Amino acid sequence: MSGMSEPPRARDAAALVVDFGTTTSAAIVVAGEEAWPVPEPVTGAASWPSAVFWDGQQLLVGTLAEQRKRSEPESFAAEFKRGLAADTSVVLGRRRFRPVEQVVALLAALRAEAERTHGAPIGRALITVPASYGPSDPRRARMIAAADAAGLDTVELLPEPVAAAFAPAVGPSFVAGDIVLVYDLGGGSFDATLLRIGERWHDVLGYGALDDCGGREIEALLASRIQAEGQAWLAPLLSSAATSPSDPAALRLGMAVTDFAQRLKHQLSVAPAVEDFFLPNAPAYRLTRADLGALAAPLLGRTVTCCTELLARVGVSPHQVAAILPVGGGVRMPAVGELLQQALRLPLHTVEEPELATVRGAARWLPQSGPRRVPAATSPEPSIPLSFAIPGGSAHLLRWLVAPGQAYVAGVPLARVRLASGALWDLTARMPGTLDRLLAAPGSEVTAHEWLALARP
Numbered sequence: 001m002s003g004m005s006e007p008p009r010a011r012d013a014a015a016l017v018v019d020f021g022t023t024t025s026a027a028i029v030v031a032g033e034e035a036w037p038v039p040e041p042v043t044g045a046a047s048w049p050s051a052v053f054w055d056g057q058q059l060l061v062g063t064l065a066e067q068r069k070r071s072e073p074e075s076f077a078a079e080f081k082r083g084l085a086a087d088t089s090v091v092l093g094r095r096r097f098r099p100v101e102q103v104v105a106l107l108a109a110l111r112a113e114a115e116r117t118h119g120a121p122i123g124r125a126l127i128t129v130p131a132s133y134g135p136s137d138p139r140r141a142r143m144i145a146a147a148d149a150a151g152l153d154t155v156e157l158l159p160e161p162v163a164a165a166f167a168p169a170v171g172p173s174f175v176a177g178d179i180v181l182v183y184d185l186g187g188g189s190f191d192a193t194l195l196r197i198g199e200r201w202h203d204v205l206g207y208g209a210l211d212d213c214g215g216r217e218i219e220a221l222l223a224s225r226i227q228a229e230g231q232a233w234l235a236p237l238l239s240s241a242a243t244s245p246s247d248p249a250a251l252r253l254g255m256a257v258t259d260f261a262q263r264l265k266h267q268l269s270v271a272p273a274v275e276d277f278f279l280p281n282a283p284a285y286r287l288t289r290a291d292l293g294a295l296a297a298p299l300l301g302r303t304v305t306c307c308t309e310l311l312a313r314v315g316v317s318p319h320q321v322a323a324i325l326p327v328g329g330g331v332r333m334p335a336v337g338e339l340l341q342q343a344l345r346l347p348l349h350t351v352e353e354p355e356l357a358t359v360r361g362a363a364r365w366l367p368q369s370g371p372r373r374v375p376a377a378t379s380p381e382p383s384i385p386l387s388f389a390i391p392g393g394s395a396h397l398l399r400w401l402v403a404p405g406q407a408y409v410a411g412v413p414l415a416r417v418r419l420a421s422g423a424l425w426d427l428t429a430r431m432p433g434t435l436d437r438l439l440a441a442p443g444s445e446v447t448a449h450e451w452l453a454l455a456r457p
Contacts, residue, residue: 015124015366016114016152018107019160019359020143022081022188023216024329025050026356027110028363029118030126035363038114042067046356048110051078052102054092059105073251077102079188082211084139100142107150125152126366128160128358131193131207135420154398157422158365160184160358161193162202164327167361170350178322179205180349181307183340184358185330187215192307194314194321200370206314208306215265215330218296222261223254225295226278226285233282260285268292269332293335300336304343323347329355372423373413375430377449383436385451386414388427394447395419397440401426407434414453417446433457 014031016038024047027038040048042063053065054075060068069076075093083090083099090097107125115122125147133140140157147155161182165174174180178197184190190213194205227234234257260278264287267274273288311318324346326336331354340348351357376386395417402414413426414435433455440452 013124014114014118014120014122015126016111016122017126017128017359017363017366018110019128019163019356019362020081020103020107021050021186022079022214023050024048024187024355025106025110026359027114028359029114029122030363030366031118033367035367036117038110038117041113046353048106049078050081050106051076052080052092052097052105053077054095054097056093059092059097059102061106061109070252070255073248073255079216082188084142085137087138087142100146103143103146104149107147107152111151123152124154124156126156126158126362128158128163128362129422130189130191130209131159131161131204132191132209133157133159140422154416154424156418156424158362159193159204159422160191161195161207161325162204163359163362163365164325164351164357165195165197165202165361166365167327167351167357168364170352174322174349179316179320181311181321181324181344181346183303183307183324183326183331184328185214185303185326185336186328187330189214190303190306190330192303192310194310194316197322200368205316206310208310208313210302210306213299213302215328217299218292218330218333219258219261219265221295221299222265222287222292223257226257226261230278230282230285233279265292265333269334289334292333293338296333296335297339300339304339307344318344318346321346323349325349325351325357327351327354327357372425373428374425375411375428376414378430378455382456384433384455384457385439386427386429386453386455387449387451390417390419390427390446390448391425392419392421394445395425397442397444397446397452398424399442400435400438400453402435404435404437408432427452429455431457 014029017028017030019026026047028035037046040062048062049066051065053060053068077092080099080102087098087100127143144155164182174197176197176199180195182193190210193207195202196205264274264276268289275284275286277284324340337348374388376388378384398416398418400415402408408429409432410429413428415427417425436454436456438453440446446452
């Protein structure tokens with residue numbers, strides 16, 4: 001991956017940065033100022049399929065799962081991120097798995113591969129989540145719980161659009177104060193977010209989301225067209241496949257047609273027209289960019305409507321927006337850029353490899369996010385109560401880093417908290433002392449200026 005270094009020889013404390021997507025996921029290890037991708041072990045690609053397969057003993061993930069899906073379609077699952085809100089279990093083979101368990105399997109595989117390349121254990125994670133995952137959204141807690149179950153005990157969340165705005169740009173970068181519309185067309189969903197650019201953090205002004213509007217939906221439309229136009233050569237397969245759509249043979253055929261549609265779509269991102277063969281003895285299937293653009297036009301029109309409604313809802317006029325930032329694998333379709341310029345008439349801010357913009361931006365943000373520390377407020381009493389001006393007014397206390405009876409020096413982190421935004425902050429000592437007694441237990445919600453501990457000078 002361009003802009004990424006090889007694993008450093010010095011094994012510094014590292015963090016695993018993960019963009020957990022609906023259809024694909026990507027990860028980068030960050031150690032100090034250095035970063036390198038975690039390639040999919042089978043293909044070597046930067047992205048891992050967000051897919052699992054139950055082989056009767058374990059959940060296979062990524063390409064290993066994709067390779068097995070046609071052998072036993074009923075044991076395969078993908079796009080399980082969509083089910084994270086309800087977290088209702090599904091049957092894979094002869095077992096039931098909740099979506100959060102499937103997330104655990106993929107995160108554990110990412111961590112294991114990251115530790116293999118890093119050569120040391122990794123316990124910290126920075127995971128990007130959609131801006132639509134608000135502070136009380138259960139998907140936030142389930143993503144954190146999944147990471148913890150995967151062996152990542154210090155987990156930080158970062159909104160995907162905030163991360164994407166830090167991605168390497170082709171051309172001038174944003175400047176503080178710019179208002180940017182992040183247009184994220186992924187494999188399984190669409191997200192529109194308005195950001196105000198800052199030096200170390202970008203403020204989310206508003207967001208809109210379409211959970212049924214992504215690259216997979218475009219591929220499904222194309223697959224339906226292929227089946228309709230290819231009845232002559234698909235009919236024998238359809239008649240011999242099964243009488244029920246849930247039959248494994250029918251599922252295999254549907255998967256094959258969808259994979260063929262995906263292949264055509266990807267080829268059209270670099271060529272104006274393509275001819276390809278679904279079967280060696282079938283006629284060539286021809287498709288042009290114009291054909292695909294017309295097929296996808298109603299779906300893409302919904303994304304533009306989502307953007308215009310977001311601007312109106314937030315009260316931002318188009319002339320106040322500095323640029324549109326298109327990210328996600330779906331924006332590689334030339335029709336997307338053409339539609340955005342025609343409909344919104346705003347400059348497009350191009351990033352390298354838009355499908356990796358979120359993970360690469362998060363990896364750039366992490367080392368430059370600065371020391372996020374709050375010094376303790378103390379009193380002149382012999383037993384000193386420690387309180388902290390917690391940003392945002394409240395936080396979740398993750399753990400104490402200094403034990404009662406332990407001496408500490410000024411500036412040392414005493415405890416670590418997670419803000420409602422998902423960011424991690426350290427509560428630090430203003431003066432040296434000895435921790436006497438804890439007044440707040442790990443796992444509790446704490447507020448700004450609340451007494452959290454007692455200390456002795």
